[in-house]
Amino acid sequence: MEYTVLTPIDSDQWHYYLRKANAFDFYHSCQYHAIENSDEPLLFLYECGEDFVAIPLIKRAIEDSCYFDLTSAYGYVGPISNRTFNDGDSAFLDNMREAFLEFMDHERIVSLFSRLHPIINQDQIINKIGGSYCNGQTVAIDLDLPIDEQRKVYRRDHSRAIKILHEKGFYIKNESTSSGVETFVPIYHENMRRVNASETYFFDETYFNNLLSAKEFSVYLLLVYYEDVAVAGGIFSFTRDIVQVHLLSTATEYLRYSPTKMLIDEISQIARKRNMRYLHLGGGFGGKNDSLFAWKAGFSDWHLNFNTWRYIHNPKVYNELIEANQLDQVPNTDFFPLYRSTSSKKLVPQS
Numbered sequence: 001m002e003y004t005v006l007t008p009i010d011s012d013q014w015h016y017y018l019r020k021a022n023a024f025d026f027y028h029s030c031q032y033h034a035i036e037n038s039d040e041p042l043l044f045l046y047e048c049g050e051d052f053v054a055i056p057l058i059k060r061a062i063e064d065s066c067y068f069d070l071t072s073a074y075g076y077v078g079p080i081s082n083r084t085f086n087d088g089d090s091a092f093l094d095n096m097r098e099a100f101l102e103f104m105d106h107e108r109i110v111s112l113f114s115r116l117h118p119i120i121n122q123d124q125i126i127n128k129i130g131g132s133y134c135n136g137q138t139v140a141i142d143l144d145l146p147i148d149e150q151r152k153v154y155r156r157d158h159s160r161a162i163k164i165l166h167e168k169g170f171y172i173k174n175e176s177t178s179s180g181v182e183t184f185v186p187i188y189h190e191n192m193r194r195v196n197a198s199e200t201y202f203f204d205e206t207y208f209n210n211l212l213s214a215k216e217f218s219v220y221l222l223l224v225y226y227e228d229v230a231v232a233g234g235i236f237s238f239t240r241d242i243v244q245v246h247l248l249s250t251a252t253e254y255l256r257y258s259p260t261k262m263l264i265d266e267i268s269q270i271a272r273k274r275n276m277r278y279l280h281l282g283g284g285f286g287g288k289n290d291s292l293f294a295w296k297a298g299f300s301d302w303h304l305n306f307n308t309w310r311y312i313h314n315p316k317v318y319n320e321l322i323e324a325n326q327l328d329q330v331p332n333t334d335f336f337p338l339y340r341s342t343s344s345k346k347l348v349p350q351s
Contacts, residue, residue: 001099006043008034013215014043017054021289022083023120026217026239028056029041035210036073044103053096053125055079057114059107062339066325067317068076068107071338075244076132076280078122078309098129111318111337112311118263119242119278130311138286138301139296140237141279142242143272150268155298161261166351168226172266175223175233181208184221184233184249191249191278203247211246219246222266224259232259236267241277243267280304304328310336 006014014030027031033041033056040059044263056068056077072078085093104112112130116122118138126132141150151159175183185205192202211219218238223230231254235246245267248260268279284293287306299304312318321339335341 001046001095001102003103004045004047005101005103006030006045008041008277010043012310017043017045017052018051018080021054021080022082022084024240025076025117025120025242025244025285026078026237027073027077027117027218027244028054028080029214029216029239031210031214031216032059032075035207035214039072041073042089044100046099048092048095051081051083051092053079053081053093055100055114059109059123060327062110062321065317065321066108067101067110067314069110069340070104070112070114073248076115076117076119076306078114078116078120079125080120080122081125084121091190092129093124098131101313109312110312110321110339112313113336114309116307116309117271118306119280126217126307126309131194131311132307132347136283136289137291137293138283138306139281139300140302141281141302142215143268143277143279148270150300151265153299153301154183158261161258163266165169165224165257165259165262168257169289170224170226170257170262172262173223174220175230176212176219176221177344178205178209178212179204180221180223181212183223183230184208185253187230187233187251187263188247188249190252193240194252208235211237220267220270222263224262226254226257226259231257234263234267235261238271238274241275243271243276243279245279245281308336312337317337 008030018024018028023166038058042057042059044055044057050184055074058073059068059070061068072193097156115322116132117142123132182205185208189202212221219238222234224232232250234248246261250260271279281296281299283306284290318337318339
């Protein structure tokens with residue numbers, strides 16, 4: 001089966017297929033993958049006539065081997081298409097599957113991991129190649145609801161906190177400029193140190209400035225101020241009819257006020273003025289039903305399934321890589337792919 005692989009060099013073509021898709025988010029864009037600047041971003045493309053399936057992925061070399069694996073950029077990605085699939089589309093999807101498997105063979109791919117998009121229906125495509133894995137839930141706000149109806153759903157402590165913040169004189173400014181980034185980054189890095197985040201999440205000023213200057217989607221940087229001092233901030237993306245709460249951060253000294261609650265309420269109003277339909281807050285850490293999820297759920301009772309796509313294309317090599325790493329067995333580990341874990345040994349059946 002014929003297929004095409006696009007890279008960031010083919011940005012115009014990549015963007016062309018995004019515009020043709022019936023749904024996509026900024027996480028699918030070529031510019032976002034270029035900004036992420038990790039390994040080898042690519043767009044797998046299968047076409048038949050006017051119809052297509054496109055899958056943004058990142059190809060990674062597997063250390064000390066001649067093999068590779070596939071993953072997704074940070075965020076909610078997965079396949080997109082110009083079609084809405086149903087049970088009558090098996091021939092098209094079967095051909096797409098054969099093309100994708102041929103692509104994986106050619107690229108010496110061992111496994112694939114991708115975070116899927118909770119708002120975009122991707123099941124019909126994913127089910128043809130391994131299926132999806134439930135990772136928990138995320139929280140979203142339906143922007144078709146009037147703002148007064150939305151606020152009725154806020155948990156009492158959220159509503160009270162927002163009221164107190166306004167009474168104390170906290171205020172929000174749109175600081176979507178390089179000077180705003182200079183103000184935000186120290187707050188963000190402090191937040192990352194406080195939660196013991198991996199170094200990969202310590203994005204620098206260049207990363208944020210590139211997001212703000214992107215042409216394929218819009219990004220807002222909103223900062224919360226108290227007595228003219230920036231105390232919190234958030235990065236929000238606008239793509240088609242979806243708003244994503246990409247990142248939120250608060251200075252440690254002001255955590256007790258929870259100023260980011262103001263940001264969620266404010267961005268929902270901005271999003272309505274721009275005729276957006278969905279405000280996606282995301283979920284807990286790693287999809288868990290934890291305190292972060294509970295905080296987000298205080299804004300909305302609309303919870304979406306957060307799934308990941310996990311597929312072992314070459315079980316033989318997959319198991320050999322686990323054995324080669326000489327890892328101790330850890331029962332019930334959820335890490336995937338397992339050979340990239342630092343502490344597990346659990347073999348999979350070979351076909």
